[in-house]
């Protein structure tokens with residue numbers, strides 16, 4: 001794997017805590033909605049199993065993302081809201097479920113992403129959301145209020161450097 005990883009749009013301290021959780025989980029399959037330049041997805045790949053399936057969806061994904069030599073990378077170009085895009089994910093999974101889902105795409109559609117892609121994560125797997133800290137609406141969309149609703153009654157963890165930082169912050173839910 002290349003040592004030169006693409007830029008990511010994350011707070012390093014928060015993201016490192018998520019990677020620590022993932023290294024324990026050692027996902028065999030993961031999906032990121034909102035790949036951007038691939039910085040977060042490439043780092044997820046470093047925590048995944050050697051033969052993991054690494055899936056990403058973006059309106060305009062990069063041509064590739066650094067990953068392990070035996071890992072299988074599938075980048076889907078399209079709108080996660082599109083039923084055809086979700087169907088591609090289901091086809092690629094071929095009856096298997098995800099160990100990890102990262103939701104960082106349309107920040108006004110985190111609830112829909114959770115409703116549509118969350119069921120693809122098996123019990124004991126993890127679903128994480130970026131931008132749970134209130135901040136400029138153009139950056140965080142409705143994620144902060146969506147997160148307050150999502151975390152209620154679910155096993156969860158908040159990876160937040162500072163609740164006054166304006167945006168960022170990662171919310172983690174364990175699928176039951």
Ligand SMILES: C[S@@+](CC[C@H](N)C(=O)[O-])C[C@H]1O[C@@H](n2cnc3c(N)ncnc32)[C@H](O)[C@@H]1O
Nearest residue numbers: 008009034036039040058059079080104105106
């Ligand atoms: C904040 S960036 C993701 C940053 C990336 N996860 C990282 O940490 O480096 C959000 C990305 O979501 C993508 N996006 C926005 N709406 C989307 C949608 N409806 N379906 C798929 N991707 C979407 C954008 O193209 C953009 O690349």
